[in-house]
Amino acid sequence: MINKLFIFSIVSLGSLLSQTYRISGKILDYQDKFPISDVNIYIENTNFGTITDLNGNFNLEFNLSNLNNFKLKAKIIGYKQLTIPLDNLEIKFCSGCSIKISELGNIFLINEVIELESIHVHAFENNLSQISDITINGQEFNNNLSTNIAKTLENYPNIGVSSFGSNVSKPVLRGYSGDRFLLTKGGNLLGDLSQTSIDHAISIDMSEINKIQIIRGPKSLIYGSNTIGGVIDAGTYGNPKFRFNNFTTKINLGYQSFNNSTYGNVFFYIPIKDNQINLSLNERRTKSQTSPIGKLRNTNSEISNYKLGYIKYYQNSFIYLMLENYNMKYGIPPSEEGHINGVDIDLLKNTFQINYHSDISLYNFDQFDIYYNYIDYEHSEYESISDFRAVGLAKNTYNTKIELKSSQNIIGSEIDIKKSSSEGFYWTPKANEINISFYGFYEHIFNNFNLLGSYRFGHSSIFPIKPFLNFSNLDDKQVISRFFPFFSSSIGLKVNYNNFQFSSWLMNTMREPTLEELYSDGPHLGTYSYEIGSPVLDIEKIYGIESAIKYNKKSFTLSVITFYNYSPYYYQMTKMGKCEFEYIAGENHPCAGAEYIEWGSGSTGWLYKYKPKGIESLINGLEFGIIYNYKDFKFKYDFSLVRGYNISEKQPLEYINPDKQKFTFKYSQKIIDYNLRLIKVESQNRLGEFESYTPSYFLVDFIFNFNKNNKIITIQLNNIFNELHYNHLSRIKSIMPEPGINLSINYKILI
Template identity: 25%
Template sequence: MLTLFLIFGYAFSQSNQELKGIVTDKENKPLKGAFVKLNEPNKGTITNDNGEFIISGLQKGTYEINIRFLGYENLTKTVTLPTNNLPRFSLSKTPISLQEVIVTDNHALNRKKEESLGIEIVNEDYLKQNLGGSLMKSLERLPGISTIDIGSGQSKPVIRGLSFNRVVVVENNIKHEAQQWGADHGLEIDQYAVDYVEIIKGPASLMYGSDAIGGVIDMKNNKLPEKNTISGAVDISGKTNNDFIGTSVSLEGRKDWFFASLTATLLDYGDFRVPTDSVDIYNYRAALHDNYMRNTAGNEQNFHLSFGLVKDKIQSRFYLSNVNSKSGFFANAHGLEPRNVDTDVHDRSSRDVQYPFQKVNHLKIINNTTIWQEKSRLELDLGYQQNHREEWSQYVQHGYMPAIFPDTLDFDMDLERKFNKDIYSANAKFFFEPTDKTQLNAGINGEYKENQINGRGFIIPAYRQLNIGGFVFGRHELSPTKQLQAGMRYDYGRIKTFSYFDWYPSPIDDAVDPENNFLQRAATINRSFSNFTWSLGYNYNPGKWNYKVNIGKSFRMPIPKELAANGVNYHRFSYEVGNPDLSPEMAYQLDLGVAFGSKIFAAGVSPFVNYFSNYIYLNPTSAHDRLYGNGNQIFIYTESKVLRYGGEFHSHYELKDWLQLGLIGEYIYSRQLSGEKEGYTLPFSPPASAIINLKYHGKTLGRIEKPYLSVDYKITSAQTNIVPPEVITNGYQVFNLGMGGEVNLYKQKVNLSFQVQNLLNKKYFNHTSYYRLINVPEPGRNFIVNMNIPFHSTKTL
């Protein structure tokens, strides 16, 4: 018996060894979140706050250990157990991509290597260093990303030339839904309440549904506070071009398993300025007072509350947010008679908001719940949103509208349009890892939308819409450097639009009662759509190289505006008409990617080819509506076959340890292959562009820690491929400057960032700008400053 105990004790001691160690950088600072893995046996862990790790259940012997951390070279070492001292592993920095695109954890690096589509990931530091007028404007510097700007405070995302309902915006796993069909409608997102953003370039409808035919902008604010701490930050921002001032205060805390966070944001800005004294609105020239775009001021009040619980095998988090804004439309480019603008009233102040303007309130309630098991994970998402939008302008008679507004109607005479939209969303995703090399993912998404309308003007009818889809997706590691992924999805959607009659009578041919007839703008439409989509991808990551290829099919259901619009667009001087017989869009795309990264040099190229068997767009015709549209040109939704191709390029070279040279660029070509506009490009096609960047980054500079100084030289080619009434846009070059760092003021850390946009105050035009058709140049020189004051308490709560 004693012999058995001795044998058992010896065997236990042999198989109960622990490998302990510390992972640091070359300056001996611990690296939290580094991934530590043994190749044989297949065991791994991540480092804690002090850079320490432990791997248990090992036997005596020699092991090969591999350590990975984002932004550092992989390290492979051999260790022998048992060991008498605590081994230290020191990692050297290496570039992944342009350093302005900052990613913060190993998850981001893995996503870039695993995803076979083009992907960019940025964190809140990047957003603050590149602060624009809106969140989408802050992302515009990324390759393949551009915006449709609506003044200085709002913009819509464009991914590889596709926008509107072809790009899905996701916040905390729930698709953001508002009135995104409108070119003048921005996103109701508070950029101060976003932790990081993941952008997928290319069709991502497999995981996100039909509207993701162009790509996805996925925003998260889900970082967990540390246990038993209270922390927060105060952000103060200012911009000179439109006299912007904003502040955002955040507070978060955690007591064991319960955590909560709160963010409140207040923004106020005036009319923005352009480097010209007049703009040409088609055949009419409007003079500007002191270079101000009159009535483009606005304000915003945002509130975000989050709370939840985190246990060993479950995490549940609630989000409550309310984004409220009021902003003016450029007074000389809205309505039916912009020549009659009372300039004396508008030019008295550059900060007031008068007619015409819009008021938007977006309420959002979300719950994310994740349940973990040993080899599986279940994610459940529930969401409710209410989007309330009002557009106001002075009542002007046109067509057969009465000269005197009747007092019997249930809306104000100056209420141009009103939209009230309720959205209910639900997602369920199940992740399963049967082996270390295989991952399976299945899920279902559902969404119900109901949109009500009111006001004197009609553009789209009220509607209800149901979307539901399910998908399966798998990823298999063929070898440590090769990975295969494939998936398929089925979508079903049903749209019902409601009939609409004018609130005033019109003389209608063959009418039963010619004296009292109300024109029917929209009939009831009840249509359903369904389709299968699929995707197949392959990744190869040998050493410092990364290769990826993805081929897939995606589709998009037509939206109510494309099916049933029938009215004046007061923002574009157009009369827009839907087509109830439109088919859903079908697209096939091939994505490729090649990237290389070493200690001093990184580069990559991401080409794509995209074919639409039927692409839906608003087609200008030669007709004009003089009875109801005040003579405005008629645009009709149509569809055609389209070929698109292009890609992005990035490179980065470390001239010195403290000096970096970078280049990013993008090119997109599109051509209609059928229809009335065969041979033309697509509307809002961005021109080719490139950014040459020189950046200094150091450890300290006097009292400044982590100082940086960055200069961008942006080159944009002319856009001669247009769809009338678009006009040719000349190329331009512009300089932007950025600098910042951390300073300690009375033992308080303060993060400072400073930008100068359009450094030389150059007059140039952005082809995708909302106001391009009326020759409004981009804003002039703009000084932007952001001060972030964080605070942190580790006292026991």
Template identity: 20%
Template sequence: MSASRLRHLPLSLAIALSMPLAAQAHEAQDPTGTGHDHEPTDLARVEVRATPLAGTADNLVRPVEVLAGEALDAAKASSLGETVNKLPGVQSSYFGPGVGRPIIRGFDGARVQVLSDGLGSGDVSTVSADHAVSIEPFLADQIEVLKGPATLLYGSGAIGGAVNVIDGRIPEAATVEPLEGRAELRGGTVNDERTGIVRLDGTSASGNVVFHFDALHRETGDYDIPGSAESAATHAGHEEEDGHEEVVVGRLPGSAIRTDSAALGLSWVGDRGFIGGAYSLFNSRYGVPGHAHGAGEAHGDEHGHEDEDADGEHAEGGVRIVMDQRRSELRGGLDDLGAFQSLRVKLARTEYTHTEFEGGAVGTVFDNTATEARVELVHQPIAGWTGALGAQWSQREFLAVGDEAFVPGSDSRDAGLFWIGERAFGPTRLEFGARHDRNRVDIEESRAIGPDRDFDTTSLSAALRWDIGEDVHLSFGLDRAQRAPTAEELYSSGIHVATGSIELGDPDMDVETANRAEVGVHWHNGPFRIGASVFQVRFDDFVYLADTGIVEDGLPVRAWTQHDARFNGAEAELDWTFVDNASGAWAMRVFGDVVRAELDGRGRREVALAVPHGDHAHHHTASLANDGDLPRIAPARAGAELRWETGSWRASLGAVRYMEQDDVAEHEAATPGYTLVDAHLAWHADTRGGNAWEVFVDGSNLLDEEARPHTSFLKELAPLPGRGIEFGVRAFF
């Protein structure tokens, strides 16, 4: 047996063993959509867990989107960003198929908090565009997207929104049956994908001890593309410089992925609460496209699998990344505490290592140890106000080692207190909240390029929902949110290999302040649902990465800087079941979103830069515009989807048009528009034992169109995958 097959054996055995167990289980109801409930999930009525005040996506005052059940199964992809990419107002960053971070209404990076059931993911995906989010979407029960500032609940890093992933790894209630779960096997043509997933949940005979187990293995080769890896403009530039350049056509070198994830959780559950813990691991190995040229550099099969050494590591090639994370969690809850309705306590410690290999040799190693604790107390109504008190504390110890470690080591700490409350006044509901945080960043003394910094941030929020009638409601939101600069924005100084640039921070940055106003309307009448929102966010001292126009040693120099800015945007979605008869249920979904982000000023300003060069620095003065568009803003989109369901069958056909993005920053090129067409087909069967099977086929980019996301640093070097077909089988028991 080959070494490759031996690596797949543990997961294959786990899935094989789980199949016979299905014959012993019975059909039951599972509100998360992970077990036996195979009916379509009404996403508007799914309870949202990202806020301590109980509510659903349909009745919360704040804008929120939820994916669960069949909708989540259809959307799941290899990255979190791609999974939520079709929600209105939500797009994804892109740094190859292994890396995709959510972008909410034009905000990304350190402004969008990624959470694992209310606690930070513990990775360093905000440090660099090539760092992946350490959450596996295929193991999620439910994904919630909070639009607009979520600083009130989750602090400075959520000024643009938050994405909360519920995975059920620490059980909070007994399962309906003694043993239940699901398993899935899938493959794909565009990248020779092979993925296997298994999940088991069970309860002891006493009903008090509940366990959870999950595991995933995914392996893909380099993916197929419709044309060449480099854009026409980039290839022409290389031909001018070198006189010749080998064109890589038909596939994207450096786009292979291998991911392994597993978790084990155990809880004691009583009548009034629970206490439990979980241990999980996440390991991903992926290439960085665009850092290797020429088809001859990758040796292996037609899908781009490179030759491996005895340890399974890639012996040759461009830049490859090995990311490893181990996470320990404790959670507890108690209900009916007299003056308080409930108490929830959460604690997580995450140890994360990210190693970059360059041509088989270790280039740079990033180590991150994060500890976070959170307490939430929901109090009984006071003068008609239902509310929650909370405290949150976190610490991050970050260290980068290597010649190309552009960010120095740092120790970041944050402590915050918050209150959020709501009250009904006839047909209207008001929500108010406040939060104060204390942030501190201590820089590694041996590489100090600026002083340690302390920041105080305060966020205030007000929202109103007005139920005009049973079917229509209006919503209004006002926020003042603040964000402390991150260590990367303050202290970066050196070559950032992933983006092919020299990146410089500013240790004298101030707190960033956002003032948001939003108006929304929602109408739900039987099979017809429509929602629309318009918003504006005005920033004081907005932090962004500006291209200075300066080139040093052949690399562009980019500088973190601040200036006032404004974001204006709108989004809308319509969902209509227009036929429901003997031919089946036919539904149509149409959505669109747009955001315009501009600097709010006039003229230009001069910025002094010290570019490191060996043991000294080259000094430059950059002239930056005080007006114009901000860089890498997501383009406008319009999408449509036709769905059909009858009996055991369901199918859909959809398309999303990404418009040309020509509202670009200085020194930034426009990106052509493109259309992505997808289709889904699934057949579901219930067995006599109460179990279920599902066979599915999914198609993506069916027009085989060249697509280069404007939000990507690699858009000129790495297009999205071409036409692909995924197929597989799911078992529920």
């Protein structure tokens, strides 16, 4: 009895002597100041630990009798481990409770590849604001890196891939494609034609990219007015805000087996006193892609990308000049509906940028920027067996932006001028386009919540240039100048309560029709279609809401995101009809004379007609995620679904990606980690007009990473079991399935 009382007394005394502590902070990347998610935060030699959320924040609560000789650790693959002695912390009691708290503020981790070679000057970076926002960098970026930006993103929730062969794959965000979301590089619009047609390639080479952000909610409107789907911003090496002390070379080499591709990038940082020269050289060569049943003809490509930047640094400012040459030659696969030998496309883009940046003190603003971006884009299309240029497209873009900003406020104005022209078998008229806009973002921090707001308003004009070519389906009198005033706005809320985080936003966006949607009238070689514009289209309006909740405690994180977007006037290019009988080459067409077919076009003498039409639509969906960390193991599960409804015609909306589940199992050591990724994509039987059923599939990937002494090796083995599968958003799924087993190797070194 005495022994039991003694033990009880010791336990009771220990409970009385122990103290509850709560430590909070935010983990940021030293190089770019962006938050780092999934960092393991733990007390050494104890069972107390947690991980950072998507915004890099953590709250760690634990019980110890005292903090002497205990250390806080921050650990994640790709960064140097950080150790903070707890007995050096500033501790205080929280108001009205007995918990001792310590607020560490911003904590910076050093990338093991970059180390201390560069310093961040004259800038802050905008932290992401919504639970649904995504930042992909470091080792996570390497684990998902693929041949283009769409394939790199396809494993993330509610992101599909609209493809026409691997060369022209494009991301689809929550059912939105085309220019219902923005695709930018370093915050600047690409200035190409990738979002006007499925066969136009995105002018980004992934070997020059070091991170990708997906930005949603109020902050997205600082990029443009049509951001209901979000903004995809690809960050590049050579940002002028990073100043190097020493001559530094970054080398990036890689290989993929599914298209026998090789690529290489060499980047030189050359500091000279208060000046810095950035030089980038990129080359990529791919052969035709393969699948479990064979090769997809005419899907080879060649990319050359050269970039030269010069920065002059002053005490509180800098001037940045950049010249870039991007050249891509790629193939579009053949089809009996279009060109039986396929189409070859040559893309040439030259870019000139100027950025003046200054640190200031003006009201609530501390930075001033002027941006000028000139882009000269050309695009030529040939039948694969011919040297005759059948179609030529060109666009010159002149973009100027002026911004005042701080960590919580941004105001700016933007003028965007485009001059478009065409020649050959493509009868869209030449035109000048002018877009003038003013925008702002504001975040106010209250005691228990943050309030966010943004706006973008302006005026867009399209001026067709006479004389016009002979239209086949349009009346010359319909081709007139059009003017579109627009106003987009958003308001959002963020709340943190104990281990819960809530975020929600409302948004209305407006999108003016493109030149092609208004006045196209001619065959499109690459897409096997004859496209006809609709001159009476009005501005498109979408009203959306997103609500999200996240729970984060110790090693467990759970998030649920819902979104609901309604459009009273929504339009996209749609096939005008479909022949229900099989066409046999060399014989008369079974639907001869049909009005939904343009006769006399295409290699076989006919092409389906496509035309935009306005409808009432609804797109909503769900994204659910769980993360659990246990010692050196990490388990992650994501589920996403999106539903699209054509309310006007009482049927499903076209081009909606199917439901998707992803399981990731990760085991990490000091310099090595192993990843097993399981992806289940459900069948798509909710079909829009003229769509066809796509069966479900299950893929298994294995990823290995080695990271030491400024060297990173990433090996991906995708689709290990060579699963035969089809992408619902592929325009050629009737011709060929998606790639089979693929070996991908990426090697990065900093010298």
